[in-house]
Amino acid sequence: MKNDPKKLMRYTPSERANHWLTAILFFLAALSGLSFFQPLYYPLTLLFAGGVWTRILHPFFGVLMTVSFGIEFFNYRQLNVMTPTDWEWLSRVRQLVGGDDQNMPEAGKFNGGQKLLFWLMAVFMALLILSGIVIWRAYFSFLFPVGLIRFASVIHAASAAVMIGLIIFHIYAAIWMKESIGAMLYGWVRRAWAKQHHPAWYREMTGGGK
Amino acid sequence: MALQSLDIIRRSATSTHPPDQRKTQEVVKLIDVSKCIGCKACQVACMEWNDTRDVIGTNHGVLDNPADLTEDSWTVMRYSEVETDRGLEWLIRKDGCMHCGDPGCLKACPAPGAIVQYSNGIVDFHEENCIGCDYCLTGCPFNIPRLSKKDSKVYKCTLCSDRVAVGLEPACVKTCPTGAIVFGTKEDMLRHAEERIADLKSRGYDKAGIYNPQRVGGTHVMYVLQHADKPEMYHGLPKDPSISAMVSLWKDGAKPLASMALGLGILGAALHYVTKGPNEVSEENEKEFKDEK
Numbered sequence: 304m305k306n307d308p309k310k311l312m313r314y315t316p317s318e319r320a321n322h323w324l325t326a327i328l329f330f331l332a333a334l335s336g337l338s339f340f341q342p343l344y345y346p347l348t349l350l351f352a353g354g355v356w357t358r359i360l361h362p363f364f365g366v367l368m369t370v371s372f373g374i375e376f377f378n379y380r381q382l383n384v385m386t387p388t389d390w391e392w393l394s395r396v397r398q399l400v401g402g403d404d405q406n407m408p409e410a411g412k413f414n415g416g417q418k419l420l421f422w423l424m425a426v427f428m429a430l431l432i433l434s435g436i437v438i439w440r441a442y443f444s445f446l447f448p449v450g451l452i453r454f455a456s457v458i459h460a461a462s463a464a465v466m467i468g469l470i471i472f473h474i475y476a477a478i479w480m481k482e483s484i485g486a487m488l489y490g491w492v493r494r495a496w497a498k499q500h501h502p503a504w505y506r507e508m509t510g511g512g513k
Numbered sequence: 514m515a516l517q518s519l520d521i522i523r524r525s526a527t528s529t530h531p532p533d534q535r536k537t538q539e540v541v542k543l544i545d546v547s548k549c550i551g552c553k554a555c556q557v558a559c560m561e562w563n564d565t566r567d568v569i570g571t572n573h574g575v576l577d578n579p580a581d582l583t584e585d586s587w588t589v590m591r592y593s594e595v596e597t598d599r600g601l602e603w604l605i606r607k608d609g610c611m612h613c614g615d616p617g618c619l620k621a622c623p624a625p626g627a628i629v630q631y632s633n634g635i636v637d638f639h640e641e642n643c644i645g646c647d648y649c650l651t652g653c654p655f656n657i658p659r660l661s662k663k664d665s666k667v668y669k670c671t672l673c674s675d676r677v678a679v680g681l682e683p684a685c686v687k688t689c690p691t692g693a694i695v696f697g698t699k700e701d702m703l704r705h706a707e708e709r710i711a712d713l714k715s716r717g718y719d720k721a722g723i724y725n726p727q728r729v730g731g732t733h734v735m736y737v738l739q740h741a742d743k744p745e746m747y748h749g750l751p752k753d754p755s756i757s758a759m760v761s762l763w764k765d766g767a768k769p770l771a772s773m774a775l776g777l778g779i780l781g782a783a784l785h786y787v788t789k790g791p792n793e794v795s796e797e798n799e800k801e802f803k804d805e806k
Contacts, residue, residue, distance in 0.1 A: 453651050456763050
């Protein structure tokens with residue numbers, strides 16, 4: 304809710320709903336997938352009513368997540384085009400991680416790190432769905448030779464591991480940068496926050512004044 | 514407790530030691546292709562003992578019937594007509610699970626206890642633990658397991674583990690009218706194979722030999738082949754089968770590496786948070802916008 308008329312709208316209600324839907328589907332897909340990846344995680348199948356149900360459900364979680372992520376991808380793809388400022392931002396990211404954001408180039412609605420993460424997630428999401436279809440026994444695997452199925456199994460496992468790593472990074476960044484979880488939950492951000500973390504976006508939204 | 518459950522040397526998706534206190538002798542089923550007349554009695558005996566009944570198929574113009582292994586046909590005769598230096602030869606190979614020393618199916622299986630290997634060497638599927646992912650087929654170098662359309666579980670030759678456990682020979686061995694299939698300890702079978710190979714060589718089959726591929730850890734179903742230098746002639750029997758490097762990369766490489774990397778990532782994030790602190794709006798900005806809530 305907007306409790307201050309001067310707060311800025313960062314994410315619309317439909318963007319937020321879509322983001323959290325994708326997040327839930329990611330957790331469903333990741334937890335069910337991990338159980339097949341490594342025996343250590345096999346007990347996770349209990350969350351999905353056992354091994355057989357987990358095997359049946361996992362690909363559907365993946366398909367739904369692809370759709371939901373795909374909508375986010377098309378919504379945000381233009382906002383995430385990398386600019387020279389973003390590359391400059393990335394080259395100085397060590398300072399930011401070290402706790403000093405004074406010398407960072409001005410970020411727009413998304414900073415260089417967010418944009419890079421966006422494209423990486425898109426690439427690995429695509430690898431996951433393509434390899435996932437090849438190893439989906441119930442409907443598709445009979446269409447492919449066993450050599451390709453073996454290759455797709457490796458790609459699927461490796462992409463999933465990278466994807467989970469990216470999401471861990473994404474979640475930590477949101478925890479670390481205070482108030483950004485609130486932005487995605489409620490939509491509105493304070494002007495001080497916007498000016499601090501996304502100065503170029505702040506100017507664009509306010510015309511430079513308070 | 515069934516005594517067989519004390520003989521398990523490998524158990525799928527299990528990192529701790531399976532119960533293998535009891536030791537049994539390693540067994541081998543030896544199939545002498547040169548003695549096989551292609552009567553299919555072994556196929557019948559297999560269905561008879563295991564009570565599986567395949568659907569009645571159609572004639573494909575060749576003797577192979579059914580045309581391929583299925584969830585109900587755990588062994589099939591493969592007929593190959595080949596030209597060798599001896600003229601036209603009819604090679605008949607009884608196909609089915611090879612019971613590898615290092616089973617690719619077991620390596621690929623993600624379900625704990627769905628595939629086991631007994632200390633006698635038999636690789637057995639425990640379908641009640643199977644989740645139907647069919648990864649075993651990805652792991653198998655011989656294209657053996659078949660996913661049932663009825664219950665989405667995988668099935669294959671058990672080497673009659675139930676019969677062997679009580680001191681009987683497998684059903685196919687029992688029924689074979691020419692003695693082409695014999696069964697016994699690995700030691701005995703290797704010795705018997707040597708005698709058969711010597712006999713074949715004396716009759717002009719210079720390249721006669723045993724098929725016991727070492728890159729899958731040897732097999733517990735072995736063939737005596739008249740032309741051991743060209744196993745491919747026997748309906749595509751692979752010359753030097755091994756578990757695909759892809760499967761090893763997936764199961765041996767990716768598993769520990771990814772878990773470790775993700776664990777370190779979470780640890781690193783936690784350490785970063787407690788050492789560097791959160792990234793908050795600066796005091797300067799807070800003052801500028803102090804009218805804000």
